């Protein structure tokens with residue numbers, strides 16, 4: 001693909017930049033950790049984009065997509081990263097939405113796609129269980145047919161932001177006697193259904209981001225089954241490939257490195273700016289080089305998608321490299337803020353409040369973000385599992 005931007009693409013960039021400047025909610029301009037935000041704030045930009053018709057750029061035009069080229073979509077994510085916007089959550093837009101428009105019934109499309117586009121309906125992902133993470137096909141949550149309903153029983157875990165969710169997409173076992181991958185179905189469950197219970201898991205950084213989700217005799221209408229019964233594994237894998245490529249976060253890391261350079265260029269209390277330290281400067285430059293290489297890989301994947309090739313095993317490469325870079329970035333940022341990283345104001349202070357910030361503004365979220373980003377090499381399928389996928393699907397080992 002051509003990496004030069006055409007005059008039309010430059011004009012598109014300006015249009016996007018102006019739209020963000022005029023419409024992005026001012027009170028959300030410099031957020032730190034979004035996990036502690038209200039539902040309303042997390043959905044604010046999504047709803048504005050929904051009205052503009054820009055909330056689901058990657059979807060086919062017939063379902064509300066923008067029809068943008070790969071380069072336009074790339075510009076779109078760059079401009080949002082530049083402005084540090086709170087983007088629409090992935091659960092509806094890039095996970096269950098594509099599953100519904102690809103495998104769902106006409107009724108499911110009509111019922112669920114509009115709410116995902118507009119940002120009115122919040123979705124969560126019910127895949128993992130205490131005994132089924134990497135070994136997802138080992139999942140035990142059962143769905144037993146009873147007339148026009150399935151009766152669902154089991155426990156899911158790590159359900160991100162399920163405390164706000166209206167709907168969830170769940171993997172359930174519908175045939176306990178089949179091979180593990182063959183007895184799984186993909187169910188859409190109304191989170192307000194009797195028998196659904198969401199319990200918080202407190203994280204290391206003090207935030208409330210993930211949950212245990214318990215399902216006890218939950219009655220789910222059969223019309224909420226996506227595609228065919230016992231074929232859920234196929235839809236689950238399709239969804240995971242979409243989830244993984246979205247995790248790469250190239251544009252956000254670019255912004256993060258620019259910010260890291262700003263922080264490291266400040267005078268320190270102990271002497272010269274850290275960026276003048278040869279070893280530190282080398283680490284930042286190496287990060288930039290690795291990010292540039294990842295960016296090209298992401299552009300190639302986007303161009304492939306544009307040509308009709310869905311994200312395949314290469315999304316595992318994007319996931320590994322993207323998350324490693326995010327983690328290195330937070331490590332270097334913590335190093336750059338120095339002693340100001342120690343009080344950890346991002347959620348837990350010694351007195352369990354966030355009311356006594358110590359140090360300059362730029363240091364406030366460094367420690368919290370460092371801790372929080374440890375998750376990225378685990379979720380979406382751990383990086384070790386991605387390496388297994390690459391070995392099998394790309395290297396043919």
Ligand SMILES: Cc1cc2nc3c(=O)[nH]c(=O)nc-3n(C[C@H](O)[C@H](O)[C@H](O)COP(=O)(O)OP(=O)(O)OC[C@H]3O[C@@H](n4cnc5c(N)ncnc54)[C@H](O)[C@@H]3O)c2cc1C
Nearest residue numbers: 125126127128133134158159160375378379380381382384
């Ligand atoms: C912050 C966060 C949010 C999440 N959000 C969601 C969500 O919204 N919905 C959802 O369904 N799930 C979610 N998850 C769950 C996530 O997908 C799982 O944690 C992940 O798949 C790993 O599974 P596990 O935790 O059971 O670890 P395990 O599978 O027990 O793995 C433990 C360790 O062993 C390694 N390992 C396991 N098997 C192999 C192997 N075959 N080869 C090499 N190494 C191996 C793993 O890489 C890992 O390091 C979330 C997880 C986190 C941390």
